Amino acid sequence: MERKQEVSKAVIQRLPRYYRNICELKAEGEQRISSKALAERMGLTASQIRQDFNCFGGFGQQGYGYNIDKLQEELGAIMGLRTGRTAILLGAGNLGRALLNNFNFSASGFELLCAFDANPQLIGQRFGGHEVRSADTLVEFIECNKPDVAVLTIPRGDAPRIARGLVERGIRGLWNFTGEDLHLEGLGVPVENVHLSDSLMTLCHLVGAADEKREQNL
Amino acid sequence: MERKQEVSKAVIQRLPRYYRNICELKAEGEQRISSKALAERMGLTASQIRQDFNCFGGFGQQGYGYNIDKLQEELGAIMGLRTGRTAILLGAGNLGRALLNNFNFSASGFELLCAFDANPQLIGQRFGGHEVRSADTLVEFIECNKPDVAVLTIPRGDAPRIARGLVERGIRGLWNFTGEDLHLEGLGVPVENVHLSDSLMTLCHLVGAADEKREQNL
DNA sequence: TAGATTGTTAATCGATTAACAATC
DNA sequence: TAGATTGTTAATCGATTAACAATC
Numbered sequence: 393m394e395r396k397q398e399v400s401k402a403v404i405q406r407l408p409r410y411y412r413n414i415c416e417l418k419a420e421g422e423q424r425i426s427s428k429a430l431a432e433r434m435g436l437t438a439s440q441i442r443q444d445f446n447c448f449g450g451f452g453q454q455g456y457g458y459n460i461d462k463l464q465e466e467l468g469a470i471m472g473l474r475t476g477r478t479a480i481l482l483g484a485g486n487l488g489r490a491l492l493n494n495f496n497f498s499a500s501g502f503e504l505l506c507a508f509d510a511n512p513q514l515i516g517q518r519f520g521g522h523e524v525r526s527a528d529t530l531v532e533f534i535e536c537n538k539p540d541v542a543v544l545t546i547p548r549g550d551a552p553r554i555a556r557g558l559v560e561r562g563i564r565g566l567w568n569f570t571g572e573d574l575h576l577e578g579l580g581v582p583v584e585n586v587h588l589s590d591s592l593m594t595l596c597h598l599v600g601a602a603d604e605k606r607e608q609n610l
Numbered sequence: 611m612e613r614k615q616e617v618s619k620a621v622i623q624r625l626p627r628y629y630r631n632i633c634e635l636k637a638e639g640e641q642r643i644s645s646k647a648l649a650e651r652m653g654l655t656a657s658q659i660r661q662d663f664n665c666f667g668g669f670g671q672q673g674y675g676y677n678i679d680k681l682q683e684e685l686g687a688i689m690g691l692r693t694g695r696t697a698i699l700l701g702a703g704n705l706g707r708a709l710l711n712n713f714n715f716s717a718s719g720f721e722l723l724c725a726f727d728a729n730p731q732l733i734g735q736r737f738g739g740h741e742v743r744s745a746d747t748l749v750e751f752i753e754c755n756k757p758d759v760a761v762l763t764i765p766r767g768d769a770p771r772i773a774r775g776l777v778e779r780g781i782r783g784l785w786n787f788t789g790e791d792l793h794l795e796g797l798g799v800p801v802e803n804v805h806l807s808d809s810l811m812t813l814c815h816l817v818g819a820a821d822e823k824r825e826q827n828l
Numbered sequence: 829t830a831g832a833t834t835g836t837t838a839a840t841c842g843a844t845t846a847a848c849a850a851t852c
Numbered sequence: 853t854a855g856a857t858t859g860t861t862a863a864t865c866g867a868t869t870a871a872c873a874a875t876c
Contacts, residue, residue: 582816596719598800
């Protein structure tokens with residue numbers, strides 16, 4: 393829970409994966425796990441796992457390992473999954489609707505309040521239980537409800553301008569699906585980018601590299 | 611183009627971002643750029659950019675910088691964006707349809723051949739110009755058309771089993787949206803995971819950390 | 829030629845791994 | 853107590869940054 397110095401970015405990005413694996417272990421009925429066993433399961437080293445957990449004070453017990461319930465609890469607390477943060481979604485196109493219909497926001501620590509779109513055909517409709525409201529009412533909604541973060545599933549070009557506007561009105565984090573770099577880090581507003589094209593290009597490259605390797609081994 | 615030793619994972623993951631920025635510069639009408647200017651634009655150091663490019667032989671010119679057309683060409687070649695790879699998509703639910711309708715697969719190096727789903731209501735429909743076929747015809751299609759990679763937008767639980775089947779039938783890469791770890795690296799089959807829940811949890815954590823920092827600075 | 833900027837080597841920094849004493 | 857496994861320090865490894873000679 394306590395953040396001693398600054399925890400490195402590498403550690404922070406492993407936290408969700410730890411959490412996911414611990415949840416799976418719990419679902420499998422396990423009660424405890426050693427760093428060694430968890431390392432094997434996740435393809436890491438036991439040393440790294442102990443180092444990582446000790447960034448937050450260490451919640452194991454010598455000779456026993458880590459209690460799964462406690463670990464889940466602690467990791468959830470570190471990431472703030474139970475702090476009841478709120479989110480709005482901007483852009484109820486195909487991707488936006490896919491998230492509204494399928495994605496479990498609360499499992500990742502957010503209550504999704506509603507969505508906004510400029511298309512009159514969509515306004516008033518509900519997807520996955522979430523209402524789509526008129527973009528004209530966005531500013532007022534933010535002032536009244538003070539959502540913590542915004543999900544950007546709007547067209548690329550609009551993204552930087554809209555992002556700046558949101559931040560000015562008090563939004564404190566962005567989940568950015570637009571593929572556009574928003575350059576807001578300087579303002580202390582974290583942005584998580586889901587760059588789908590980067591991800592697929594990386595796959596393209598890796599497939600090529602794997603093919604080459606296969607040829608060499610012939 | 612030549613891969614001297616092994617290029618580090620860190621470098622490979624920066625390639626798509628370089629490519630994206632170079633494409634933007636080209637669209638802005640630029641003809642050349644120095645490592646210094648590109649570093650400022652991207653928030654990196656000039657040194658790192660020169661090191662990265664030199665993993666692939668270095669394609670700059672002293673006293674001039676890097677030619678944008680050449681850089682785009684070379685980066686595209688390194689990632690194999692022009693090698694005409696093919697893809698199929700499994701699972702035409704909301705997320706699958708969002709990709710079919712909106713995502714530009716060819717810009718990331720792949721021709722999307724078609725989609726597959728088990729739902730009779732969807733079979734025969736087209737999204738973004740891509741036909742949805744019956745899952746029953748999947749095996750035959752793979753044998754005839756030998757697609758390079760598969761996009762997994764199927765439900766979580768089915769993923770590991772289906773992934774194994776695909777690999778056995780010759781699929782050589784996976785773009786995995788299921789949130790499930792597939793454990794195929796040992797087989798030499800690259801997997802790019804789009805873990806949306808990990809990404810949002812990370813945002814949750816970063817928002818909390820930024821809030822704390824703000825409080826301290828008061 | 830003089831100025832600019834690369835390619836490349838050396839120095840620094842940070843993250844991962846190994847080792848082991850502490851302790852349940 | 854003996855065995856197991858953590859927390860933590862030290863050693864290693866890799867990636868980033870700095871420096872500078874090469875050269876356009």
